[in-house]
Amino acid sequence: MILTKEEEAMAKGKYGPGIERCIQLLIKYGKAFDAEKLVNVASAHVFNAFPLDLLAELTEGAGQAGTFTTLHPFMSLCDPQCCDEMGLSEEFSSIRKDEHAQRLKIYHRLGFLQTYTCAPMLIGNLVKKGDFVSWFGSEIQLFANSVIGAKQNREGAVINMAVGITGKAPYMGLFLDENRYAQFLVEIEDFDPNSMTTIDYGAIGYYIGGIAQDRNIAISGLSPAISLYDIMHLLTSLSASGAAVICHIVGVTPEAPDLAAALGKKKPEEKIPVSKDEIRRTRAIYSDLTSDGVDLVILGCPHCTIQELKRMADLLEGQRVGTHRRLWIGTAHQIYDLAQTMGYSQTIEKAGGIFARTCMATIPDCPIPADVKTVATNSFKTAHYMDRISKGRIKVAVGELEKCIQAAVRGKWEGA
Amino acid sequence: MELKGRAVNKGDIEGIAVVLEKPFSFTGDFDPNSGTLTIKDHPLFGQKIANKVVVFPLGTGAVNAAIGVYRAHKQGNAPIGIICRKADPITVECAMTINIPLMDSFDKDPIEKIKTGNRVKILGEEGMVIVE
Numbered sequence: 001m002i003l004t005k006e007e008e009a010m011a012k013g014k015y016g017p018g019i020e021r022c023i024q025l026l027i028k029y030g031k032a033f034d035a036e037k038l039v040n041v042a043s044a045h046v047f048n049a050f051p052l053d054l055l056a057e058l059t060e061g062a063g064q065a066g067t068f069t070t071l072h073p074f075m076s077l078c079d080p081q082c083c084d085e086m087g088l089s090e091e092f093s094s095i096r097k098d099e100h101a102q103r104l105k106i107y108h109r110l111g112f113l114q115t116y117t118c119a120p121m122l123i124g125n126l127v128k129k130g131d132f133v134s135w136f137g138s139e140i141q142l143f144a145n146s147v148i149g150a151k152q153n154r155e156g157a158v159i160n161m162a163v164g165i166t167g168k169a170p171y172m173g174l175f176l177d178e179n180r181y182a183q184f185l186v187e188i189e190d191f192d193p194n195s196m197t198t199i200d201y202g203a204i205g206y207y208i209g210g211i212a213q214d215r216n217i218a219i220s221g222l223s224p225a226i227s228l229y230d231i232m233h234l235l236t237s238l239s240a241s242g243a244a245v246i247c248h249i250v251g252v253t254p255e256a257p258d259l260a261a262a263l264g265k266k267k268p269e270e271k272i273p274v275s276k277d278e279i280r281r282t283r284a285i286y287s288d289l290t291s292d293g294v295d296l297v298i299l300g301c302p303h304c305t306i307q308e309l310k311r312m313a314d315l316l317e318g319q320r321v322g323t324h325r326r327l328w329i330g331t332a333h334q335i336y337d338l339a340q341t342m343g344y345s346q347t348i349e350k351a352g353g354i355f356a357r358t359c360m361a362t363i364p365d366c367p368i369p370a371d372v373k374t375v376a377t378n379s380f381k382t383a384h385y386m387d388r389i390s391k392g393r394i395k396v397a398v399g400e401l402e403k404c405i406q407a408a409v410r411g412k413w414e415g416a
Numbered sequence: 417m418e419l420k421g422r423a424v425n426k427g428d429i430e431g432i433a434v435v436l437e438k439p440f441s442f443t444g445d446f447d448p449n450s451g452t453l454t455i456k457d458h459p460l461f462g463q464k465i466a467n468k469v470v471v472f473p474l475g476t477g478a479v480n481a482a483i484g485v486y487r488a489h490k491q492g493n494a495p496i497g498i499i500c501r502k503a504d505p506i507t508v509e510c511a512m513t514i515n516i517p518l519m520d521s522f523d524k525d526p527i528e529k530i531k532t533g534n535r536v537k538i539l540g541e542e543g544m545v546i547v548e
Contacts, residue, residue: 025512028425028512029505029509029512030509032424032503032508033508045482047480049483050483051483051486051487051490053490054486054513136479137479138478138479141479151503154479154481154505154506155505155509156477156479156480156481156482156505156509156510157479157480157482157483158480158482158486158509159482159509164506173505210505213476214504243476243478253524297505334468345431351494364480366485388444398539
């Protein structure tokens with residue numbers, strides 16, 4: 001691999017043992033995939049709940065981070081600000097709070113921004129087409145490639161942290177234009193934008209993710225007028241069932257003005273149709289709450305936008321989350337602050353909603369209080385992980401935001 | 417028997433093999449707190465891969481896989497070597513994070529040639545696996 005003088009100095013320990021370990025990791029990793037060089041990244045977004053001793057090792061002697069870097073949400077639903085109110089046991093949360101306080105000293109030294117969100121592009125970590133980036137979180141890895149046209153690989157938490165610390169990443173995979181074309185084509189049939197809801201878009205993502213697996217995807221037949229919010233739901237669901245890192249939405253993705261551009265003028269390896277029938281069947285996977293009350297409503301996977309918080313406030317004005325029921329909302333605290341300025345968050349909190357800066361897919365251990373047996377959510381990703389991590393203890397249903405709020409108030413899962 | 421391949425992460429170790437015939441995920445198919453396989457309805461469900469050499473065709477782990485492998489390693493529950501047909505980025509990251517030997521791209525198919533329970537030697541420097 002060809003290294004610059006600065007990279008060589010990093011590899012020889014000039015900037016301390018942490019930087020040395022990180023760049024050695026990146027060089028070895030790059031070599032495994034025939035990377036010819038390292039490149040500077042425009043921005044990083046890193047996994048917050050990193051093992052403390054490994055973090056200390058990777059940052060030993062390091063000063064400021066090598067690039068602009070933001071932090072992912074708290075995991076295990078353990079936001080120090082609200083986990084007690086959410087009913088997580090003291091035994092479970094206290095060790096995690098202590099660990100975070102230790103990590104925070106390191107993050108502070110490196111200048112990592114305390115964003116605690118899975119949607120950092122909504123609050124200032126935005127890049128442009130063609131930038132090399134290293135973002136943690138499978139849904140925003142998809143977002144970077146498919147919506148922004150930035151260049152992002154499927155990167156794990158440790159490699160991603162090494163990139164954040166050094167500002168360098170191996171030039172490989174989707175950083176190269178020739179590897180970005182789609183091999184897997186999804187053709188939407190009889191598309192009627194007026195009949196589509198956010199959950200329908202989520203269902204498309206959830207359905208195609210499992211079939212495409214790790215292949216590059218192209219979707220043709222959606223309207224270029226699709227909202228950014230619906231795209232976020234489509235990509236987030238896709239990331240729960242599959243491992244694709246780029247999903248060309250023809251007419252939307254910067255590199256895919258038309259289908260030929262998305263496919264690199266080649267024939268796709270595989271082509272599948274998606275009609276109303278596939279959408280209906282996918283929605284039916286998580287719909288089984290008709291005979292049960294709803295104990296907990298979870299919104300915010302992906303983290304809620306300011307527009308969503310306004311809709312919630314409108315629906316909850318003068319209402320109250322029912323006794324023995326809970327409403328948890330994941331959002332960035334920067335969005336929360338804006339909602340407070342507008343009066344939305346006061347209305348939501350007065351009604352009984354709790355805001356958390358955590359991953360709402362309950363990864364990796366689903367510490368939901370034992371009295372919660374049923375969950376309603378507007379996210380296939382939340383449903384997917386909760387079903388698996390709780391090993392079926394919790395029954396979960398997916399529905400529109402309005403239906404979820406209604407369930408939080410009335411306790412019944414009903415209506416459209 | 418000898419298999420010649422590429423050492424993605426070097427190192428020499430010797431141990432008992434656990435062979436999976438299908439793609440493997442350190443996030444869904446493995447419990448870091450016990451070091452066992454958790455693949456539903458699989459004959460090797462509950463089998464320990466802690467301190468063994470795990471053999472699989474391809475990795476399918478999630479982006480937080482290396483964190484789980486690191487936690488397993490700290491508890492003595494991680495494998496000591498990985499052999500696969502073709503290493504994917506997440507598997508390479510996992511092996512490098514806890515610095516265990518990882519080999520791929522062999523002259524013979526490791527999934528066919530190695531059986532669960534075989535004693536195997538990974539010789540990273542020589543790019544060779546010896547199956548006893």
